Amino acid sequence: MTAMEQHPEAPLRVRDAAQLAWDDGADLLVVGFGGAGVCAALEAASRGASVLALERFAGGGATARSGGVVYAGGGTPQQAEAGVEDSPEAMYDYLRQEVGDVVSAETLRGFCQQSSAHLAWLERHGAAFQGSVPPLKTSYPSDRYFLYYSGNEAVPDYAALARPAPRGHRALGSGMSGINLFRPLAASAQQLGVRLQRQCEVRRLVLDAAGAVLGVEAWVLPPGSRAARTHARLSRWTDALHPYAPALAARWRRKLRALETAHAERRLIRAQHGVLLSAGGFVFNRAMLSQHAPRYLDGLPLGTSGCDGSGIRLGESAGGATAHMERASAWRFINPPLAWARGLIVNADGRRYCNEEVYGAKLGHAMVEEQGGRAILILNRALMKEAFAQVGPGKVWAFQRLPALLNMLCNARRGDSLAQLAERVGLPLVNLQRTLATYNAAARGECADELGKSAGLLASLEQGPWYAMDLSFASKLFPCPVITLGGLKVCERSGQVLDQDGAPIDGLFSAGRNAVGVASHFYVSGLSLADCVHSGRRAGAHVAGLARAVRSTRGEQQ
Numbered sequence: 001m002t003a004m005e006q007h008p009e010a011p012l013r014v015r016d017a018a019q020l021a022w023d024d025g026a027d028l029l030v031v032g033f034g035g036a037g038v039c040a041a042l043e044a045a046s047r048g049a050s051v052l053a054l055e056r057f058a059g060g061g062a063t064a065r066s067g068g069v070v071y072a073g074g075g076t077p078q079q080a081e082a083g084v085e086d087s088p089e090a091m092y093d094y095l096r097q098e099v100g101d102v103v104s105a106e107t108l109r110g111f112c113q114q115s116s117a118h119l120a121w122l123e124r125h126g127a128a129f130q131g132s133v134p135p136l137k138t139s140y141p142s143d144r145y146f147l148y149y150s151g152n153e154a155v156p157d158y159a160a161l162a163r164p165a166p167r168g169h170r171a172l173g174s175g176m177s178g179i180n181l182f183r184p185l186a187a188s189a190q191q192l193g194v195r196l197q198r199q200c201e202v203r204r205l206v207l208d209a210a211g212a213v214l215g216v217e218a219w220v221l222p223p224g225s226r227a228a229r230t231h232a233r234l235s236r237w238t239d240a241l242h243p244y245a246p247a248l249a250a251r252w253r254r255k256l257r258a259l260e261t262a263h264a265e266r267r268l269i270r271a272q273h274g275v276l277l278s279a280g281g282f283v284f285n286r287a288m289l290s291q292h293a294p295r296y297l298d299g300l301p302l303g304t305s306g307c308d309g310s311g312i313r314l315g316e317s318a319g320g321a322t323a324h325m326e327r328a329s330a331w332r333f334i335n336p337p338l339a340w341a342r343g344l345i346v347n348a349d350g351r352r353y354c355n356e357e358v359y360g361a362k363l364g365h366a367m368v369e370e371q372g373g374r375a376i377l378i379l380n381r382a383l384m385k386e387a388f389a390q391v392g393p394g395k396v397w398a399f400q401r402l403p404a405l406l407n408m409l410c411n412a413r414r415g416d417s418l419a420q421l422a423e424r425v426g427l428p429l430v431n432l433q434r435t436l437a438t439y440n441a442a443a444r445g446e447c448a449d450e451l452g453k454s455a456g457l458l459a460s461l462e463q464g465p466w467y468a469m470d471l472s473f474a475s476k477l478f479p480c481p482v483i484t485l486g487g488l489k490v491c492e493r494s495g496q497v498l499d500q501d502g503a504p505i506d507g508l509f510s511a512g513r514n515a516v517g518v519a520s521h522f523y524v525s526g527l528s529l530a531d532c533v534h535s536g537r538r539a540g541a542h543v544a545g546l547a548r549a550v551r552s553t554r555g556e557q558q
Helices: 035-046 077-081 088-099 105-113 115-124 178-191 226-241 246-263 286-292 310-317 338-342 360-370 381-390 398-410 418-425 429-443 527-557
Strands: 024-031 051-054 069-071 168-170 195-197 200-207 213-220 265-277 328-330 344-346 376-380 412-415 466-470 481-484 496-498 504-510
Touching: 024 035, 024 213, 024 527, 035 051, 035 178, 035 527, 051 200, 069 115, 069 527, 077 115, 088 105, 105 115, 105 527, 115 527, 178 195, 200 265, 200 310, 213 504, 226 246, 265 310, 265 527, 310 504, 328 360, 338 376, 338 381, 344 429, 376 381, 381 398, 381 466, 398 412, 398 466, 412 418, 418 429, 418 466, 504 527
Parallel strands: 024 051, 024 265, 051 195, 265 504
Antiparallel strands: 069 168, 200 213, 213 265, 328 481, 344 376, 376 466, 412 466, 496 504
16 A cells, blocks of 8 residues: 555544634635635635635646536527527436436436536636537547537437437637636636645544534645645646656655655644535545456546545545445547547457447446456458548647557557458457448448447448457557546535435535536546536535524624
8 A cells, every 4th residue: 555545544533623723724624626626615705705725736636637628508608609409408318317316316407407507607707618519529629619519418329318419518728628727717716815725735634522523634835845846846747747657657646745744744724614525536546446446447547646535535534425436437439530430349259339439438338347348449441541531630639649540550450351350359250240240231221230329420341451459448558547436425405425324524525526426427528527516616605604604693692
Protein backbone atom coordinates (compact mmCIF):
# COMPACT_ATOMS: atom_id res chain seq x y z
CA MET A 1 0.00 0.00 0.00
CA THR A 2 1.50 3.36 -1.03
CA ALA A 3 1.33 6.60 0.88
CA MET A 4 -1.36 7.77 -1.52
CA GLU A 5 -3.50 4.78 -0.52
CA GLN A 6 -3.34 5.04 3.27
CA HIS A 7 -6.59 5.24 5.14
CA PRO A 8 -7.36 8.67 6.63
CA GLU A 9 -6.74 9.17 10.30
CA ALA A 10 -9.60 8.43 12.65
CA PRO A 11 -11.68 11.55 13.36
CA LEU A 12 -10.59 13.88 16.12
CA ARG A 13 -13.37 13.53 18.69
CA VAL A 14 -14.06 16.29 21.20
CA ARG A 15 -16.88 17.08 23.60
CA ASP A 16 -17.91 20.21 21.71
CA ALA A 17 -16.51 22.90 19.45
CA ALA A 18 -15.51 25.17 22.34
CA GLN A 19 -12.96 22.61 23.45
CA LEU A 20 -10.63 23.49 20.55
CA ALA A 21 -8.72 26.61 19.51
CA TRP A 22 -9.72 26.94 15.87
CA ASP A 23 -7.34 28.57 13.39
CA ASP A 24 -10.03 29.55 10.86
CA GLY A 25 -13.64 28.84 9.94
CA ALA A 26 -16.64 29.50 7.72
CA ASP A 27 -20.28 28.53 7.37
CA LEU A 28 -19.30 26.00 4.71
CA LEU A 29 -15.99 24.22 4.25
CA VAL A 30 -15.54 22.79 0.77
CA VAL A 31 -13.02 19.94 0.64
CA GLY A 32 -11.93 19.70 -3.01
CA PHE A 33 -12.36 22.72 -5.29
CA GLY A 34 -13.26 21.07 -8.60
CA GLY A 35 -16.54 21.12 -10.50
CA ALA A 36 -18.82 20.12 -7.62
CA GLY A 37 -16.88 22.15 -5.08
CA VAL A 38 -16.95 25.40 -7.04
CA CYS A 39 -20.67 25.04 -7.75
CA ALA A 40 -21.43 24.43 -4.07
CA ALA A 41 -19.29 27.41 -3.10
CA LEU A 42 -21.00 29.67 -5.64
CA GLU A 43 -24.49 28.64 -4.57
CA ALA A 44 -23.78 29.02 -0.85
CA ALA A 45 -21.97 32.34 -1.23
CA SER A 46 -24.69 33.78 -3.46
CA ARG A 47 -27.17 33.01 -0.66
CA GLY A 48 -25.13 34.87 1.94
CA ALA A 49 -23.07 32.07 3.49
CA SER A 50 -19.37 32.39 4.15
CA VAL A 51 -17.34 29.76 2.28
CA LEU A 52 -13.78 28.51 2.63
CA ALA A 53 -12.57 26.01 0.03
CA LEU A 54 -9.68 23.68 0.88
CA GLU A 55 -7.79 22.30 -2.11
CA ARG A 56 -4.80 19.96 -2.00
CA PHE A 57 -3.45 21.16 -5.34
CA ALA A 58 -4.17 24.25 -7.47
CA GLY A 59 -7.91 23.73 -7.95
CA GLY A 60 -10.08 22.53 -10.80
CA GLY A 61 -9.54 18.81 -10.31
CA ALA A 62 -10.73 16.47 -13.03
CA THR A 63 -13.23 19.09 -14.23
CA ALA A 64 -10.50 21.48 -15.40
CA ARG A 65 -8.76 18.71 -17.35
CA SER A 66 -11.96 17.31 -18.86
CA GLY A 67 -13.68 17.99 -22.14
CA GLY A 68 -15.87 20.56 -20.39
CA VAL A 69 -19.11 18.92 -21.55
CA VAL A 70 -22.28 19.50 -19.52
CA TYR A 71 -25.17 17.16 -20.25
CA ALA A 72 -28.21 19.43 -20.52
CA GLY A 73 -31.49 19.42 -22.37
CA GLY A 74 -35.20 19.86 -22.14
CA GLY A 75 -35.09 22.83 -24.49
CA THR A 76 -31.94 24.88 -23.88
CA PRO A 77 -31.28 28.07 -25.88
CA GLN A 78 -28.39 26.27 -27.59
CA GLN A 79 -30.70 23.48 -28.71
CA ALA A 80 -33.13 26.08 -30.04
CA GLU A 81 -30.25 27.81 -31.87
CA ALA A 82 -29.48 24.48 -33.58
CA GLY A 83 -33.14 23.91 -34.47
CA VAL A 84 -33.37 20.97 -32.05
CA GLU A 85 -36.60 20.13 -30.28
CA ASP A 86 -36.30 18.63 -26.82
CA SER A 87 -38.29 18.38 -23.61
CA PRO A 88 -37.59 17.39 -20.00
CA GLU A 89 -39.77 14.31 -20.59
CA ALA A 90 -37.69 13.15 -23.57
CA MET A 91 -34.50 13.78 -21.62
CA TYR A 92 -35.87 11.78 -18.69
CA ASP A 93 -37.01 8.90 -20.92
CA TYR A 94 -33.49 8.63 -22.32
CA LEU A 95 -31.59 9.03 -19.05
CA ARG A 96 -33.76 6.51 -17.28
CA GLN A 97 -32.22 3.93 -19.63
CA GLU A 98 -28.70 5.00 -18.61
CA VAL A 99 -29.20 5.89 -14.95
CA GLY A 100 -31.31 2.91 -13.92
CA ASP A 101 -32.41 3.10 -10.29
CA VAL A 102 -29.18 4.59 -8.93
CA VAL A 103 -31.23 7.66 -7.97
CA SER A 104 -34.98 7.89 -7.50
CA ALA A 105 -37.31 8.71 -10.36
CA GLU A 106 -38.20 11.92 -8.53
CA THR A 107 -34.56 12.99 -8.35
CA LEU A 108 -33.93 12.19 -12.01
CA ARG A 109 -37.05 14.10 -13.06
CA GLY A 110 -35.88 17.09 -11.06
CA PHE A 111 -32.44 16.84 -12.66
CA CYS A 112 -34.04 16.95 -16.12
CA GLN A 113 -36.51 19.70 -15.29
CA GLN A 114 -33.78 21.91 -13.82
CA SER A 115 -31.26 21.14 -16.56
CA SER A 116 -31.80 24.22 -18.69
CA ALA A 117 -31.83 26.43 -15.59
CA HIS A 118 -28.52 24.94 -14.45
CA LEU A 119 -26.99 25.79 -17.82
CA ALA A 120 -28.27 29.37 -17.58
CA TRP A 121 -26.83 29.58 -14.06
CA LEU A 122 -23.42 28.53 -15.39
CA GLU A 123 -23.67 31.23 -18.03
CA ARG A 124 -24.49 33.86 -15.42
CA HIS A 125 -21.24 32.90 -13.72
CA GLY A 126 -19.20 33.33 -16.89
CA ALA A 127 -19.30 30.01 -18.75
CA ALA A 128 -20.36 30.14 -22.40
CA PHE A 129 -22.06 27.62 -24.68
CA GLN A 130 -23.15 27.51 -28.34
CA GLY A 131 -25.56 25.55 -30.51
CA SER A 132 -23.37 24.36 -33.40
CA VAL A 133 -23.82 20.62 -34.10
CA PRO A 134 -21.24 18.45 -35.95
CA PRO A 135 -22.48 16.67 -39.09
CA LEU A 136 -21.18 13.23 -38.07
CA LYS A 137 -21.16 11.15 -34.91
CA THR A 138 -18.01 11.71 -32.84
CA SER A 139 -16.64 11.03 -29.37
CA TYR A 140 -15.67 14.70 -29.01
CA PRO A 141 -16.26 17.48 -31.55
CA SER A 142 -13.67 19.80 -33.04
CA ASP A 143 -13.38 23.49 -32.15
CA ARG A 144 -16.07 24.28 -34.72
CA TYR A 145 -18.85 22.51 -32.79
CA PHE A 146 -20.18 22.80 -29.26
CA LEU A 147 -23.41 20.79 -29.11
CA TYR A 148 -23.44 17.09 -29.96
CA TYR A 149 -24.90 13.65 -29.32
CA SER A 150 -22.70 12.80 -26.36
CA GLY A 151 -24.29 9.45 -25.52
CA ASN A 152 -26.53 6.80 -27.04
CA GLU A 153 -29.47 9.08 -27.82
CA ALA A 154 -29.55 8.37 -31.57
CA VAL A 155 -28.82 4.63 -31.31
CA PRO A 156 -31.99 2.87 -32.53
CA ASP A 157 -32.65 0.84 -29.35
CA TYR A 158 -32.56 4.02 -27.26
CA ALA A 159 -34.32 6.26 -29.77
CA ALA A 160 -37.23 3.82 -29.84
CA LEU A 161 -37.97 4.72 -26.22
CA ALA A 162 -37.00 8.40 -26.16
CA ARG A 163 -36.99 11.09 -28.83
CA PRO A 164 -33.29 11.75 -29.50
CA ALA A 165 -31.66 15.15 -29.18
CA PRO A 166 -28.06 16.34 -28.86
CA ARG A 167 -27.51 17.28 -25.20
CA GLY A 168 -23.74 17.45 -24.87
CA HIS A 169 -23.14 21.16 -24.25
CA ARG A 170 -19.42 21.79 -24.57
CA ALA A 171 -18.09 24.97 -22.95
CA LEU A 172 -17.10 27.51 -25.57
CA GLY A 173 -13.39 27.97 -26.18
CA SER A 174 -10.45 26.40 -27.96
CA GLY A 175 -8.91 23.09 -27.00
CA MET A 176 -10.22 20.80 -24.32
CA SER A 177 -12.98 22.85 -22.74
CA GLY A 178 -12.79 21.82 -19.08
CA ILE A 179 -10.62 24.78 -18.14
CA ASN A 180 -12.98 27.08 -20.08
CA LEU A 181 -15.78 25.88 -17.82
CA PHE A 182 -13.96 25.90 -14.50
CA ARG A 183 -11.95 29.12 -14.76
CA PRO A 184 -14.88 31.58 -14.98
CA LEU A 185 -16.73 29.75 -12.20
CA ALA A 186 -13.69 30.01 -9.93
CA ALA A 187 -13.36 33.73 -10.76
CA SER A 188 -17.03 34.30 -10.01
CA ALA A 189 -16.67 32.47 -6.68
CA GLN A 190 -13.78 34.75 -5.73
CA GLN A 191 -15.85 37.82 -6.61
CA LEU A 192 -18.58 36.54 -4.29
CA GLY A 193 -16.13 36.31 -1.41
CA VAL A 194 -15.30 32.60 -1.48
CA ARG A 195 -11.86 32.06 0.04
CA LEU A 196 -9.57 29.38 -1.39
CA GLN A 197 -6.72 27.76 0.52
CA ARG A 198 -4.53 25.89 -1.94
CA GLN A 199 -1.99 23.17 -1.10
CA CYS A 200 -4.15 22.29 1.86
CA GLU A 201 -4.95 18.64 2.55
CA VAL A 202 -7.75 17.59 4.91
CA ARG A 203 -6.47 14.53 6.77
CA ARG A 204 -9.26 14.02 9.28
CA LEU A 205 -12.62 15.30 10.37
CA VAL A 206 -13.43 16.77 13.78
CA LEU A 207 -16.53 15.30 15.45
CA ASP A 208 -18.37 16.14 18.66
CA ALA A 209 -19.60 13.66 21.26
CA ALA A 210 -22.80 13.03 19.29
CA GLY A 211 -20.93 12.32 16.03
CA ALA A 212 -21.77 15.65 14.37
CA VAL A 213 -19.04 17.09 12.11
CA LEU A 214 -17.60 20.28 13.57
CA GLY A 215 -14.77 20.93 11.16
CA VAL A 216 -11.52 19.50 9.84
CA GLU A 217 -7.89 19.01 10.66
CA ALA A 218 -5.96 20.22 7.61
CA TRP A 219 -2.29 20.37 6.73
CA VAL A 220 -1.09 23.35 4.70
CA LEU A 221 2.20 23.98 2.93
CA PRO A 222 3.54 27.40 3.99
CA PRO A 223 2.56 29.83 1.20
CA GLY A 224 5.54 31.00 -0.85
CA SER A 225 7.88 28.42 0.66
CA ARG A 226 10.31 26.40 -1.40
CA ALA A 227 8.29 23.29 -0.61
CA ALA A 228 5.10 24.97 -1.85
CA ARG A 229 6.74 26.08 -5.10
CA THR A 230 8.16 22.61 -5.73
CA HIS A 231 4.81 21.01 -4.92
CA ALA A 232 2.95 23.28 -7.37
CA ARG A 233 5.39 22.61 -10.18
CA LEU A 234 5.52 18.87 -9.58
CA SER A 235 1.74 18.51 -9.37
CA ARG A 236 1.33 20.26 -12.74
CA TRP A 237 3.90 18.01 -14.37
CA THR A 238 2.42 14.88 -12.81
CA ASP A 239 -1.09 15.35 -14.16
CA ALA A 240 0.17 16.47 -17.58
CA LEU A 241 2.52 13.50 -17.88
CA HIS A 242 0.24 10.77 -16.55
CA PRO A 243 -1.53 9.82 -19.84
CA TYR A 244 1.83 9.26 -21.52
CA ALA A 245 4.05 7.90 -18.72
CA PRO A 246 1.85 6.68 -15.86
CA ALA A 247 4.67 4.89 -14.03
CA LEU A 248 6.78 8.07 -13.86
CA ALA A 249 3.71 10.08 -12.80
CA ALA A 250 3.12 7.60 -9.98
CA ARG A 251 6.68 8.14 -8.72
CA TRP A 252 6.15 11.88 -8.74
CA ARG A 253 2.95 11.47 -6.72
CA ARG A 254 5.02 9.77 -4.05
CA LYS A 255 7.35 12.78 -4.09
CA LEU A 256 4.34 15.06 -3.62
CA ARG A 257 3.30 13.05 -0.59
CA ALA A 258 6.82 13.25 0.81
CA LEU A 259 6.79 17.05 0.48
CA GLU A 260 3.45 17.27 2.26
CA THR A 261 4.55 14.96 5.05
CA ALA A 262 7.79 16.84 5.65
CA HIS A 263 6.64 20.46 5.32
CA ALA A 264 2.88 20.90 5.82
CA GLU A 265 1.61 22.66 8.94
CA ARG A 266 -1.45 21.68 10.97
CA ARG A 267 -4.61 23.81 11.00
CA LEU A 268 -7.93 23.28 12.75
CA ILE A 269 -10.74 24.80 10.68
CA ARG A 270 -14.29 25.16 11.97
CA ALA A 271 -17.33 24.49 9.83
CA GLN A 272 -20.21 26.35 11.38
CA HIS A 273 -22.86 24.60 9.32
CA GLY A 274 -21.31 21.99 7.08
CA VAL A 275 -18.31 20.24 5.56
CA LEU A 276 -18.75 19.33 1.90
CA LEU A 277 -16.64 16.44 0.60
CA SER A 278 -16.15 17.02 -3.14
CA ALA A 279 -12.70 15.54 -3.72
CA GLY A 280 -13.49 13.28 -6.69
CA GLY A 281 -13.48 9.52 -7.19
CA PHE A 282 -10.88 6.86 -6.38
CA VAL A 283 -9.45 5.71 -9.70
CA PHE A 284 -5.88 6.56 -8.61
CA ASN A 285 -6.15 4.48 -5.46
CA ARG A 286 -5.01 0.99 -6.46
CA ALA A 287 -5.99 -0.52 -3.12
CA MET A 288 -9.57 0.76 -3.33
CA LEU A 289 -9.82 -0.20 -6.99
CA SER A 290 -8.57 -3.71 -6.18
CA GLN A 291 -11.16 -4.01 -3.43
CA HIS A 292 -14.19 -2.62 -5.22
CA ALA A 293 -13.63 -2.79 -9.01
CA PRO A 294 -10.69 -5.14 -9.69
CA ARG A 295 -11.69 -5.74 -13.32
CA TYR A 296 -10.67 -2.16 -14.11
CA LEU A 297 -7.10 -2.29 -12.81
CA ASP A 298 -5.64 -2.65 -16.33
CA GLY A 299 -7.23 0.59 -17.52
CA LEU A 300 -5.64 4.03 -17.73
CA PRO A 301 -6.84 6.06 -14.71
CA LEU A 302 -8.50 9.23 -15.96
CA GLY A 303 -8.53 12.31 -13.76
CA THR A 304 -6.00 14.05 -11.57
CA SER A 305 -3.91 13.14 -8.55
CA GLY A 306 -6.76 14.21 -6.28
CA CYS A 307 -8.90 11.31 -7.51
CA ASP A 308 -7.44 9.05 -4.82
CA GLY A 309 -10.56 8.29 -2.78
CA SER A 310 -9.57 10.59 0.07
CA GLY A 311 -12.95 12.30 0.22
CA ILE A 312 -14.83 9.01 0.23
CA ARG A 313 -12.59 7.65 2.98
CA LEU A 314 -13.07 10.79 5.07
CA GLY A 315 -16.81 10.27 4.83
CA GLU A 316 -16.44 6.63 5.83
CA SER A 317 -14.35 7.62 8.84
CA ALA A 318 -17.36 9.55 10.19
CA GLY A 319 -19.69 6.59 9.64
CA GLY A 320 -20.78 7.40 6.08
CA ALA A 321 -22.08 4.56 3.93
CA THR A 322 -20.99 3.95 0.35
CA ALA A 323 -22.81 2.44 -2.63
CA HIS A 324 -22.10 1.41 -6.23
CA MET A 325 -18.39 1.29 -5.52
CA GLU A 326 -18.07 -1.54 -8.04
CA ARG A 327 -19.25 0.76 -10.80
CA ALA A 328 -16.51 2.07 -13.04
CA SER A 329 -16.57 3.30 -16.60
CA ALA A 330 -14.10 2.12 -19.26
CA TRP A 331 -14.07 4.23 -22.42
CA ARG A 332 -13.42 2.17 -25.53
CA PHE A 333 -14.13 4.79 -28.19
CA ILE A 334 -13.86 3.58 -31.79
CA ASN A 335 -15.06 6.79 -33.45
CA PRO A 336 -13.34 8.73 -34.92
CA PRO A 337 -12.50 7.37 -37.37
CA LEU A 338 -16.12 6.66 -38.23
CA ALA A 339 -14.98 3.84 -40.51
CA TRP A 340 -14.00 1.85 -37.41
CA ALA A 341 -17.58 2.01 -36.17
CA ARG A 342 -18.74 0.63 -39.53
CA GLY A 343 -16.65 -2.48 -38.92
CA LEU A 344 -17.43 -5.04 -36.25
CA ILE A 345 -16.12 -5.95 -32.81
CA VAL A 346 -15.73 -9.60 -31.80
CA ASN A 347 -14.69 -11.38 -28.60
CA ALA A 348 -12.07 -14.09 -28.13
CA ASP A 349 -14.50 -16.61 -29.65
CA GLY A 350 -14.91 -14.58 -32.84
CA ARG A 351 -18.47 -13.62 -31.94
CA ARG A 352 -19.90 -10.12 -32.15
CA TYR A 353 -21.37 -8.86 -28.87
CA CYS A 354 -22.13 -5.13 -29.06
CA ASN A 355 -23.53 -2.60 -31.52
CA GLU A 356 -20.41 -0.76 -32.62
CA GLU A 357 -22.18 2.59 -32.92
CA VAL A 358 -22.92 2.84 -29.19
CA TYR A 359 -21.20 5.33 -26.93
CA GLY A 360 -17.68 4.27 -25.95
CA ALA A 361 -18.55 3.65 -22.30
CA LYS A 362 -21.32 1.26 -23.33
CA LEU A 363 -18.89 -0.70 -25.49
CA GLY A 364 -16.28 -0.56 -22.73
CA HIS A 365 -18.73 -1.91 -20.17
CA ALA A 366 -19.62 -4.87 -22.36
CA MET A 367 -15.95 -5.50 -23.08
CA VAL A 368 -14.86 -5.51 -19.41
CA GLU A 369 -17.90 -6.89 -17.62
CA GLU A 370 -19.10 -9.48 -20.13
CA GLN A 371 -16.18 -10.43 -22.41
CA GLY A 372 -13.15 -10.66 -20.15
CA GLY A 373 -11.80 -7.40 -21.54
CA ARG A 374 -11.51 -8.64 -25.13
CA ALA A 375 -12.36 -6.49 -28.15
CA ILE A 376 -11.05 -7.26 -31.64
CA LEU A 377 -12.00 -4.88 -34.44
CA ILE A 378 -12.50 -6.40 -37.89
CA LEU A 379 -12.22 -4.18 -40.98
CA ASN A 380 -11.47 -4.71 -44.66
CA ARG A 381 -9.24 -2.76 -47.02
CA ALA A 382 -12.01 -0.34 -48.04
CA LEU A 383 -12.75 0.62 -44.43
CA MET A 384 -9.05 0.92 -43.62
CA LYS A 385 -8.65 3.41 -46.48
CA GLU A 386 -11.66 5.36 -45.24
CA ALA A 387 -10.24 5.38 -41.73
CA PHE A 388 -6.86 6.77 -42.79
CA ALA A 389 -8.60 9.54 -44.72
CA GLN A 390 -10.86 10.41 -41.77
CA VAL A 391 -7.98 11.02 -39.35
CA GLY A 392 -5.94 13.21 -41.66
CA PRO A 393 -4.31 16.43 -40.42
CA GLY A 394 -6.81 19.01 -39.24
CA LYS A 395 -9.78 16.63 -39.31
CA VAL A 396 -9.76 15.36 -35.72
CA TRP A 397 -8.05 16.05 -32.41
CA ALA A 398 -4.49 14.78 -31.93
CA PHE A 399 -5.65 12.57 -29.05
CA GLN A 400 -8.08 10.94 -31.50
CA ARG A 401 -5.73 10.78 -34.50
CA LEU A 402 -2.58 9.39 -32.90
CA PRO A 403 -4.06 6.23 -31.32
CA ALA A 404 -5.96 5.47 -34.53
CA LEU A 405 -2.84 5.82 -36.69
CA LEU A 406 -0.67 3.91 -34.23
CA ASN A 407 -3.06 0.98 -34.17
CA MET A 408 -3.66 0.88 -37.93
CA LEU A 409 0.07 1.00 -38.61
CA CYS A 410 1.39 -1.19 -35.78
CA ASN A 411 -1.51 -3.24 -34.43
CA ALA A 412 -3.33 -4.44 -37.54
CA ARG A 413 -3.03 -8.11 -38.54
CA ARG A 414 -3.82 -8.70 -42.22
CA GLY A 415 -5.37 -11.77 -43.79
CA ASP A 416 -5.87 -12.29 -47.51
CA SER A 417 -8.50 -14.83 -46.53
CA LEU A 418 -10.63 -15.17 -43.41
CA ALA A 419 -8.81 -18.42 -42.67
CA GLN A 420 -5.48 -16.63 -42.69
CA LEU A 421 -6.84 -13.79 -40.55
CA ALA A 422 -8.33 -16.20 -38.01
CA GLU A 423 -5.02 -18.06 -37.75
CA ARG A 424 -2.98 -14.88 -37.27
CA VAL A 425 -5.31 -13.47 -34.62
CA GLY A 426 -6.13 -16.74 -32.88
CA LEU A 427 -9.88 -16.73 -33.53
CA PRO A 428 -12.05 -19.78 -34.30
CA LEU A 429 -12.50 -19.71 -38.08
CA VAL A 430 -16.04 -21.13 -38.14
CA ASN A 431 -17.29 -18.52 -35.67
CA LEU A 432 -15.56 -15.69 -37.51
CA GLN A 433 -17.02 -16.79 -40.86
CA ARG A 434 -20.48 -17.05 -39.37
CA THR A 435 -20.19 -13.65 -37.71
CA LEU A 436 -19.15 -11.91 -40.92
CA ALA A 437 -21.79 -13.71 -42.99
CA THR A 438 -24.55 -12.53 -40.65
CA TYR A 439 -23.18 -8.99 -40.58
CA ASN A 440 -22.79 -8.82 -44.34
CA ALA A 441 -26.36 -9.98 -44.88
CA ALA A 442 -27.59 -7.06 -42.75
CA ALA A 443 -25.28 -4.66 -44.62
CA ARG A 444 -26.78 -5.82 -47.92
CA GLY A 445 -30.26 -5.08 -46.54
CA GLU A 446 -31.38 -8.70 -46.50
CA CYS A 447 -32.25 -8.54 -42.79
CA ALA A 448 -32.07 -6.23 -39.81
CA ASP A 449 -28.81 -6.16 -37.91
CA GLU A 450 -29.06 -8.56 -34.99
CA LEU A 451 -27.61 -6.00 -32.57
CA GLY A 452 -29.70 -3.09 -33.83
CA LYS A 453 -27.03 -1.14 -35.68
CA SER A 454 -28.24 1.74 -37.85
CA ALA A 455 -28.33 0.91 -41.56
CA GLY A 456 -26.10 3.87 -42.36
CA LEU A 457 -23.30 2.48 -40.22
CA LEU A 458 -23.34 -1.00 -41.67
CA ALA A 459 -20.67 -1.84 -44.25
CA SER A 460 -20.36 -5.05 -46.22
CA LEU A 461 -17.09 -6.83 -45.47
CA GLU A 462 -17.38 -9.41 -48.26
CA GLN A 463 -14.30 -8.15 -50.12
CA GLY A 464 -10.89 -8.63 -48.55
CA PRO A 465 -8.20 -8.41 -47.58
CA TRP A 466 -9.29 -8.20 -43.96
CA TYR A 467 -7.64 -6.62 -40.95
CA ALA A 468 -7.95 -7.29 -37.21
CA MET A 469 -6.87 -4.91 -34.47
CA ASP A 470 -6.77 -6.06 -30.87
CA LEU A 471 -8.35 -3.18 -28.95
CA SER A 472 -8.79 -5.16 -25.74
CA PHE A 473 -8.89 -3.50 -22.35
CA ALA A 474 -5.27 -4.27 -21.52
CA SER A 475 -3.94 -2.97 -24.87
CA LYS A 476 -0.66 -1.07 -24.56
CA LEU A 477 -1.11 0.61 -27.94
CA PHE A 478 -4.66 1.75 -27.18
CA PRO A 479 -4.91 2.41 -23.41
CA CYS A 480 -8.51 2.41 -22.16
CA PRO A 481 -9.40 5.37 -19.90
CA VAL A 482 -11.27 4.54 -16.68
CA ILE A 483 -13.13 6.58 -14.08
CA THR A 484 -14.94 5.42 -10.94
CA LEU A 485 -18.63 6.15 -10.42
CA GLY A 486 -19.62 5.09 -6.89
CA GLY A 487 -19.20 7.00 -3.67
CA LEU A 488 -20.82 8.13 -0.46
CA LYS A 489 -24.57 7.67 -0.10
CA VAL A 490 -26.31 11.01 0.28
CA CYS A 491 -29.78 12.37 0.90
CA GLU A 492 -31.14 13.23 -2.53
CA ARG A 493 -32.80 16.40 -1.25
CA SER A 494 -29.88 17.95 0.64
CA GLY A 495 -26.66 16.12 -0.29
CA GLN A 496 -26.14 15.19 3.36
CA VAL A 497 -24.05 12.04 3.85
CA LEU A 498 -26.01 9.05 5.15
CA ASP A 499 -24.79 6.52 7.68
CA GLN A 500 -25.17 2.74 7.53
CA ASP A 501 -28.76 3.00 8.79
CA GLY A 502 -29.70 5.63 6.21
CA ALA A 503 -29.74 8.47 8.73
CA PRO A 504 -28.05 11.80 7.85
CA ILE A 505 -24.75 12.66 9.53
CA ASP A 506 -25.05 16.11 11.04
CA GLY A 507 -22.76 18.62 9.37
CA LEU A 508 -21.43 16.35 6.58
CA PHE A 509 -22.27 16.66 2.87
CA SER A 510 -20.90 15.26 -0.38
CA ALA A 511 -21.21 16.00 -4.09
CA GLY A 512 -19.82 15.12 -7.51
CA ARG A 513 -17.92 11.86 -8.03
CA ASN A 514 -17.25 11.82 -4.29
CA ALA A 515 -20.91 10.80 -3.89
CA VAL A 516 -23.57 8.64 -5.46
CA GLY A 517 -25.40 10.64 -8.12
CA VAL A 518 -27.05 10.44 -11.52
CA ALA A 519 -23.76 9.35 -13.14
CA SER A 520 -23.11 6.44 -10.75
CA HIS A 521 -24.59 3.66 -12.93
CA PHE A 522 -23.60 4.28 -16.54
CA TYR A 523 -21.64 7.19 -17.92
CA VAL A 524 -22.28 9.37 -20.97
CA SER A 525 -20.21 12.43 -21.78
CA GLY A 526 -21.27 15.45 -19.77
CA LEU A 527 -23.35 13.56 -17.23
CA SER A 528 -20.70 13.74 -14.50
CA LEU A 529 -20.19 17.50 -14.88
CA ALA A 530 -23.95 18.03 -14.99
CA ASP A 531 -24.19 16.04 -11.76
CA CYS A 532 -21.42 18.18 -10.25
CA VAL A 533 -23.53 21.26 -10.97
CA HIS A 534 -26.74 19.67 -9.69
CA SER A 535 -25.33 18.06 -6.55
CA GLY A 536 -22.98 20.92 -5.76
CA ARG A 537 -25.71 23.55 -5.95
CA ARG A 538 -28.02 21.30 -3.90
CA ALA A 539 -25.55 21.01 -1.02
CA GLY A 540 -24.54 24.67 -1.17
CA ALA A 541 -28.16 25.81 -1.02
CA HIS A 542 -28.92 23.52 1.92
CA VAL A 543 -25.96 24.70 4.01
CA ALA A 544 -26.75 28.32 3.22
CA GLY A 545 -30.31 27.68 4.39
CA LEU A 546 -29.01 26.29 7.68
CA ALA A 547 -26.79 29.35 8.17
CA ARG A 548 -29.66 31.72 7.36
CA ALA A 549 -31.98 29.96 9.80
CA VAL A 550 -29.46 30.27 12.63
CA ARG A 551 -28.87 33.95 11.91
CA SER A 552 -32.60 34.55 11.83
CA THR A 553 -33.08 32.81 15.16
CA ARG A 554 -30.26 34.80 16.74
CA GLY A 555 -31.76 38.00 15.38
CA GLU A 556 -35.14 37.20 16.93
CA GLN A 557 -33.51 36.42 20.27
CA GLN A 558 -31.76 39.76 20.26
